[in-house]
Each structure stands twice: as structure tokens, then as C-alpha cells.
Amino acid sequence: MDTLLHLLQQHGLLLVFLAVLAEQLGAPLPSLPLLMLVGGRAAHEPLFGLQALLLAGLAATLANSLWFWAGRRWGRQVLSTLCRISLSPDLCVRRNEASFARRGGLTLVLAKFLPGLSILAAPLAGAMGMPAATFMRLNGAGTLLWGATGLGLGALFHRQIEQLLAGLAQLGQQALLMLAGLVAAYLLWRLLRRLHEQFALRGTRxxxxxxxxxxxxxxxxxxxxxxxxxxxxxxxxxxxxxxxxxxxxxxxxxxxxxxxxxxxxxxxxxxxxxxxxxxxxxxxxxxxxxxxxxxxxxxxxxxxxxxxxx
Structure with a gap:
């Protein structure tokens, strides 16, 4: 556990950038918990918090821009591919379409707060022919709002986060095993949801x-x-x-x-x-x-x- 705390202390900004980039590229692990941990440190170091927000925004913008242009280039094929390789239920395409139909561009502002919408909103915007400038403006606003929310929650509950980290440090290696178990349980839960959805609909003529x-x-x-x-x-x-x-x-x-x-x-x-x-x-x-x-x-x-x- 000391190794993890050391990484957060010495390489917190790099971890934020890599975690957000990986999630927005499609990795099935949320980066919001890491933003909250970093936000706890930002309560004492506001400049660090601003740097973390900017790096999170840069990472998300890079990944989202890649998916936007992929959607512009290959259309719905990108959406279908993403749903096939992701652990989210296959209804994600329809839900994204429904969200765009109801909320329009506001979907891009809210997407990162909604599981299943985050990864598909950018390529869907590209496939629908949304102007690049409009996409960058709306996606940028949503990214900053999402990042600021995660860091802000961390700063707000920094005392509780510090107590949690102190407790994990006392557990030592057991804390790492517990965190690994939680990650594995989360991935298994998402996989089971997908398999249940597919199994329930098998046999339809x-x-x-x-x-x-x-x-x-x-x-x-x-x-x-x-x-x-x-x-x-x-x-x-x-x-x-x-x-x-x-x-x-x-x-x-x-x-x-x-x-x-x-x-x-x-x-x-x-x-x-x-x-x-x-x-x-x-x-x-x-x-x-x-x-x-x-x-x-x-x-x-x-x-x-x-x-x-x-």
C-alpha cells in the first residue's frame, strides 16, 4: 500500500492523465475515484488541483477527438465495434441515439456522468455530422465540468479521504488485495450484466x-x-x-x-x-x-x- 501512496504523491498528475486517457479510449475502469483521491490533495495544494484538472481535460479531449473523427470517418461501424468489445450492454447505441434525440448537444456535456454514454457520445456525434467546432466546445465544457466535479468532491471530503488512505496504509498488502478484489468484482459485474442481456434475448425468431x-x-x-x-x-x-x-x-x-x-x-x-x-x-x-x-x-x-x- 505504501507503494500506491508513493505513486499518488510523486506521480499523481501522470496517473490522472493516464487513467483518464485509458477510460476515454474505452478501458472499462472509471477514473473518477482517482480524481477524487487527487482532489483530497488539492484541498491543501490548489495549484496541484488546477494542474490535475487541465491534464484530465487534455487526456479526455485527446481520446474523445480520436473517437469523434473515427465516427466521422467510419460512421456507425465504429459504434458497433465499440459495443462488441466493451462490457456494457448492447443497448448502448440506442440509448446514445435516444439521448441525442432528447437533449441534442447537451448529451456531450452530460455524457461523462452517465455510464454507457461516455465512450459512445463522441463517435456518435461524429457519425451524425456534428461540426467539429461545436463538438470541441460542448465536449470541452462537459469534460471540465466532469473533472471539476471529481476533484471538487475529493477536496470537499478530503478529511475522510485522508482517513481512508491512512487506514489502507495500516492494512499494508491486504489493502492492495482488497482493491484488486473490488476491481475484479466490478469487471465481473459488468460482464455478467452483458451476458444476462444476451442470454435473455436468445431464441428470438x-x-x-x-x-x-x-x-x-x-x-x-x-x-x-x-x-x-x-x-x-x-x-x-x-x-x-x-x-x-x-x-x-x-x-x-x-x-x-x-x-x-x-x-x-x-x-x-x-x-x-x-x-x-x-x-x-x-x-x-x-x-x-x-x-x-x-x-x-x-x-x-x-x-x-x-x-x-x-
């Missing part, structure tokens, strides 16, 4: 793009096509699709369609998780429902037409 396109040509057999993505300006959709808000599911919504109607849901997320969630809800209401394999991206890859959203 699906349909391929070509098969769906053929059914759409048959008036009697044409299914009701439901787009469960969050509505965004300039968004395209599969012809004839209707929107379904996963955040406001209500059995009364189904009254607009005949009881014998079959539904096909689609999204633009890894493993079609949002679409599977919608299909599962429809099945629970006694309706027939399938998922479009590959979502709207699979539809596009099949060379099938899209239309502008209403």
Missing part, C-alpha cells in the same frame, strides 16, 4: 432481408415493420416502417394493428439486441414477432432500398 423484401411484395402476408431506433434528423428507414419507442412500450399501442398481424422489428445495434427486446415484448403481448437479421445495415448490404424518415 428472425428473418433475413431478402425474405422480408419478398413478403413485403405480398399484400396478404406483408408483416408490420417496426423501427425501434431513436428518431434522428435526416435518418433513413426501411420503406413502410413505423417507429416504436422502446422507452414507452404500452399494450394500448397494439390496438392500431389487427390481432392477426405479424411484426418484424429492426434496429442498428450489435446482435440486434434492441430489436430482439421489442420482439420479445410483442410476444409477451400475444403477438407474432420476428427480428430482421443484421438490422438496417443488413438490409443495406443486401442492396435493398431505403426511404427518408417522416
Amino acid at each position: 428472425s428473418i433475413g432481408p431478402s425474405e422480408l423484401a419478398a413478403l413485403q411484395q405480398q399484400y396478404q402476408a406483408a408483416p408490420v415493420l417496426l423501427d425501434v431506433r431513436a428518431p434522428l434528423p435526416g435518418q433513413t428507414r426501411i420503406p413502410g416502417a413505423q417507429g416504436l419507442d422502446l422507452g414507452a412500450l404500452d399494450p394500448a399501442l397494439l390496438q392500431r394493428w389487427p390481432a392477426e398481424a405479424e411484426f418484424v422489428t429492426y434496429c442498428a445495434c450489435p446482435h440486434d439486441v434492441s430489436a430482439a427486446k421489442a420482439a420479445r415484448w410483442l410476444q409477451q403481448q400475444g403477438r407474432r414477432a420476428r427480428v430482421l437479421r443484421g438490422g438496417i445495415e443488413g438490409w443495406q448490404r443486401a442492396g435493398l432500398a431505403l426511404e427518408e424518415s417522416a
